[in-house]
Amino acid sequence: xxxxxxxxxxxxxxxxxxxxxITEISDALQISAATARRDLNALxxxxxxxxxxxxxxxLGTGYELPLQYKIARQGEAKLAIAGAVSKLVSxxxxxxxxxxxxxxxxxRALGRSPHLVGKDVEYGLTVVTNALNIGYELxxxxxxxxxxxxxxxxxxxxxxxxxxxxxxLSDLVLDTxxxxxxxxxxxxxxTTLHEGEAEVSQSFVKVAKRxxxxxxxxxxxxxxxxxxxxxxxxxxxxxxxxxxxALAAALDAANVRVVLP
Amino acid sequence: xxxxxxxxxxxxxxxxxxxxxITEISDALQISAATARRDLNALxxxxxxxxxxxxxxxLGTGYELPLQYKIARQGEAKLAIAGAVSKLVSxxxxxxxxxxxxxxxxxRALGRSPHLVGKDVEYGLTVVTNALNIGYELxxxxxxxxxxxxxxxxxxxxxxxxxxxxxxLSDLVLDTxxxxxxxxxxxxxxTTLHEGEAEVSQSFVKVAKRxxxxxxxxxxxxxxxxxxxxxxxxxxxxxxxxxxxALAAALDAANVRVVLP
DNA sequence: ATTCTGTGATTGTTATTGACTGTTTCAAGG
DNA sequence: CCTTGAAACAGTCAATAACAATCACAGAAT
Numbered sequence: 001x002x003x004x005x006x007x008x009x010x011x012x013x014x015x016x017x018x019x020x021x022i023t024e025i026s027d028a029l030q031i032s033a034a035t036a037r038r039d040l041n042a043l044x045x046x047x048x049x050x051x052x053x054x055x056x057x058x059l060g061t062g063y064e065l066p067l068q069y070k071i072a073r074q075g076e077a078k079l080a081i082a083g084a085v086s087k088l089v090s091x092x093x094x095x096x097x098x099x100x101x102x103x104x105x106x107x108r109a110l111g112r113s114p115h116l117v118g119k120d121v122e123y124g125l126t127v128v129t130n131a132l133n134i135g136y137e138l139x140x141x142x143x144x145x146x147x148x149x150x151x152x153x154x155x156x157x158x159x160x161x162x163x164x165x166x167x168x169l170s171d172l173v174l175d176t177x178x179x180x181x182x183x184x185x186x187x188x189x190x191t192t193l194h195e196g197e198a199e200v201s202q203s204f205v206k207v208a209k210r211x212x213x214x215x216x217x218x219x220x221x222x223x224x225x226x227x228x229x230x231x232x233x234x235x236x237x238x239x240x241x242x243x244x245x246a247l248a249a250a251l252d253a254a255n256v257r258v259v260l261p
Numbered sequence: 262x263x264x265x266x267x268x269x270x271x272x273x274x275x276x277x278x279x280x281x282x283i284t285e286i287s288d289a290l291q292i293s294a295a296t297a298r299r300d301l302n303a304l305x306x307x308x309x310x311x312x313x314x315x316x317x318x319x320l321g322t323g324y325e326l327p328l329q330y331k332i333a334r335q336g337e338a339k340l341a342i343a344g345a346v347s348k349l350v351s352x353x354x355x356x357x358x359x360x361x362x363x364x365x366x367x368x369r370a371l372g373r374s375p376h377l378v379g380k381d382v383e384y385g386l387t388v389v390t391n392a393l394n395i396g397y398e399l400x401x402x403x404x405x406x407x408x409x410x411x412x413x414x415x416x417x418x419x420x421x422x423x424x425x426x427x428x429x430l431s432d433l434v435l436d437t438x439x440x441x442x443x444x445x446x447x448x449x450x451x452t453t454l455h456e457g458e459a460e461v462s463q464s465f466v467k468v469a470k471r472x473x474x475x476x477x478x479x480x481x482x483x484x485x486x487x488x489x490x491x492x493x494x495x496x497x498x499x500x501x502x503x504x505x506x507a508l509a510a511a512l513d514a515a516n517v518r519v520v521l522p
Numbered sequence: 523a524t525t526c527t528g529t530g531a532t533t534g535t536t537a538t539t540g541a542c543t544g545t546t547t548c549a550a551g552g
Numbered sequence: 553c554c555t556t557g558a559a560a561c562a563g564t565c566a567a568t569a570a571c572a573a574t575c576a577c578a579g580a581a582t
Contacts, residue, residue, distance in 0.1 A: 003528075015369065019265060022570075032530045037571075048401050052265055053537070054570065060365070060398045117308060132409065136397040139414040141308055142320060148393065148421055150411020150429050153400040160409055164429050168411050264538080283560075293540045298561075314547065315560060 003039075006031065010039055014049050014058045021055035047133075047158070077216040077240040078102050080261040082109035085178060085214055085238050088259070091115065091124055093175045096204045098197070099131030099159035100180030102214045107134040110144065117143045128174060130165050130200050133158040147172075154196065161196035169203040177208035183222035184215050184237070186250040189230040191223045198226035210235045217241040231256055267292065267300055275310050275319045282316035338477040338501040339363050341522040343370035346439060346475055346499050349520065352376065352385055354436045357465045360392030360420035360458070361441030363475045368395040372402045389435060391426050391461050394419040408433075415457070422457035430464040438469035444483035445476050445498070447511040450491040452484045459487030471496045478502040492517060 009029060014020050025036040044051040049058055082105040089095060089110065097103045110125065117124075129135055130149040139146050149168045151160030179201050183191040190213055192198045205211055205228070213234050220243055231254035237243075238259045243251060251258060270290055275281050286297040305312040311320045343366040350356060350371065358364045371388065390396055391410040400407050410429045412421030440462050444452040451474055453459045466472055466489070474495050481504055492515035498504075499520045504512060512519060 012373075015373075019263070021263070033570085034531075034572095035529060038529090046401070052263065054263060057265055059401070060394050111308065112306060132393065132397045132400055135414060136393045136419070139393055139416055139419060142416065143308055146414035147425070148409060148411050148414060150409050150421075150425060153396060153407035153409060155400055155403060158397070158400060160411075164408070164411060167428070168425050294560090295540060295542095296538085299539085 006035075007039055007043060011043060011048060014056055017058075019052075019055060019057040024055070078105045079109075080240050081214050081216060081238050082106045084259055084261040085212065086110050086113040088212060088236065088238070089113075089125070089176060091117075094126040094128065094173070096169075096174040096177035096208060097127060097129040097131065097134055098177075098179050098201050098204060099129070099134070099157050102216065103129075103131065103178060103180040104134055104137075106178055106180075106214060107131075107138055111138055111141045128169075128172060130160040131158050132160065149200075151200075154194070157194075157197070159197055159200070161194075161200055165200045166203045169200075169207055172207050174204070174208045176210045176212060177204045178212045178214060179204060179228065181213055181215050181228060182219060183224040184213065184219050184231075184247070185221055185223040186231075186247045188223040188227055190228040190234065192226050192228055193224045195226040198228050201228040205229050205233055212236040212238060214238045217243075221245070221247050230254075262290065262292065264300075267296075268304060271300055271304065272309060275317055278319075280313070280316060280318040285316070336362070336366070336477075339366040340370075341501050342475050342477060342499050343367045345520055345522040346473065347371050347374045349473065349497065349499070350374075350386070350437065355387040355389065355434070357430075357435040357438035357469060358388060358390040358392065358395055359438075359440050359462050359465060360390070360395070360418050363477065364390075364392065364439060364441040365395055365398075367439055367441075367475060368392075368399055372399055372405065389430075389433060391421040392419050393421065410461075412461075415455070418455070418458070420458055420461070422455075422461055426461050427464045430461075430468055433468050435465070435469045437471045437473060438465045439473045439475060440465060440489065442474055442476050442489060443480060444485040445474065445480050445492075445508070446482055446484040447492075447508045449484040449488055451489040451495065453487050453489055454485045456487040459489050462489040466490050466494055473497040473499060475499045478504075482506070482508050491515075 006029060010025065013028065022033050022036050026033045040051055040056045043049050044056065049056045078101060081102060085106050086109040097107055110127065124143050124145065126145040126147065127138060128147040128149065130151055132153060135146055135148040138144050149160055149165045151165040152162040153160055179190065181190040182193045185191070192201065211234050217239055231250055234254070234256050236257045236259055237251060240261060242260065243258055267290060271286065274289065283294050283297050287294045301312055301317045304310050305317065310317045339362060342363060346367050347370040358368060371386065385404050385406065387406040387408065388399055389408040389410065391412060393414060396407055396409040399405050410421055410426045412426040413423040414421055440451065442451040443454045453462065472495050478500055492511055495515065495517050497518045497520055498512060501522060503521065504519055
């Protein structure tokens with residue numbers, strides 16, 4: 001029983017039953033609970049299932065609600081950033097969101113924020129996104145209207161990319177666009193690892209009245225493969241620690257407002 | 262009784278009855294009042310219900326559907342249909358899939374089918390869909406290229422609808438389109454419950470070389486609100502029981518091939 | 523032969539649940 | 553409009569189960 005076999009068998013078990021517990025796994029595959037946990041975590045890291053306390057559930061089973069577990073794994077910084085961002089959004093806004101772990105956290109925060117639940121409003125919050133996971137998770141929320149851009153799915157990030165995205169976005173106008181980025185540097189501005197995602201983010205910037213960049217402190221001063229936009233097209237940066245050094249000066253010069261939790 | 266179970270069961274109870282009390286919950290699910298309260302608060306935090314003194318009420322409509330999607334996982338008929346459909350698909354096809362419980366099962370079958378895993382092919386299976394849950398689930402499969410049409414999400418069915426969908430689809434050509442329908446009748450052909458979804462399905466039919474309709478036997482002879490297409494535009498019908506009566510004759514006259522598992 | 527990875531066992535830590543307690547809310551009756 | 557008792561609530565605690573981290577051993581790869 002190799003690792004590969006185990007992982008395959010595990011996936012099959014989970015997608016057959018919809019959910020599974022650690023003890024069921026260690027029983028069925030004759031492996032220790034420790035290994036069962038390791039395997040589940042490995043599969044969860046690749047987004048092939050959703051981990052829960054005591055086991056896992058297959059994708060697409062009802063409401064994948066025990067998100068606290070995921071959140072705990074993703075770190076405090078992103079959670080704090082997400083909370084701060086949701087305060088910058090108001091009811092009846094139309095919001096753009098690209099993909100990524102930080103923006104996914106922002107999406108969850110938007111879904112939770114009490115001040116975004118309109119009681120008697122005809123049009124509440126509208127979220128436009130090219131991220132499949134965000135669309136999927138938020139589509140259950142009654143108070144948010146979800147528009148998905150369409151496009152070709154990238155497995156690594158759940159993002160939709162390609163000409164379909166840019167075509168769709170060019171017909172829209174967004175009050176605020178919230179962009180997760182992989183790097184933010186003085187010289188190159190906001191950058192990302194994938195050129196297709198950069199193209200999408202550029203399209204978002206073009207149709208936005210206000211651009212908010214979300215990035216934790218590890219992204220500061222870093223530049224990755226593909227440019228999204230120079231600093232002066234950014235209106236607000238939300239991060240969890242004060243920015244220092246040359247980047248801070250550049251942000252100031254570009255009139256970027258820095259918001260901390 | 263895991264947390265998952267509890268939360269799902271709770272939402273089901275609430276949306277069935279409209280409202281529910283703590284004692285009813287702790288009685289029905291055999292849990293303590295404290296846990297019932299904790300669960301209700303968790304769901305209220307996610308805006309999936311509204312908390313009241315002594316219990317909770319459902320807000321709005323539309324939580325039944327994700328549950329249907331969960332139940333669909335267990336429907337034997339749909340599983341059998343899905344298996345039969347996947348045999349009609351070959352590697353390097355481009356496939357269209359609309360939303361619904363049956364097509365979701367088809368998508369899972371496509372993701373699992375060994376004969377669709379191309380080892381050294383440059384272009385394997387391509388799936389085009391307007392269903393968020395299908396896109397989300399299949400996007401993790403390395404051997405399938407996923408294209409999502411984009412559009413406005415319907416909470417009740419995970420389907421994307423609206424002009425964005427038709428715009429996107431009009432630029433594509435699909436080898437096979439697999440349509441889930443709510444009714445199939447001699448007089449009205451394939452029909453569905455929602456006019457927006459019907460529009461999308463029509464667009465799928467327009468760009469398809471081959472149209473496969475999937476429907477379990479409960480849909481036979483039934484007609485619902487919105488027409489998708491007459492029988493003679495359908496090439497194949499996949500269902501789990503032989504069709505009889507007037508509909509069978511009409512299918513024969515329209516040259517529809519009926520495939521059973 | 524020896525490194526290296528993967529597995530299982532062990533440990534301390536964390537999360538979840540139900541019971542308990544004091545406080546708050548609701549509604550009926552004055 | 554206020555009082556008052558019952559019900560529901562929030563907070564805390566202990567027990568249990570699950571978790572992450574570490575270590576040692578076995579088999580595989582080099």
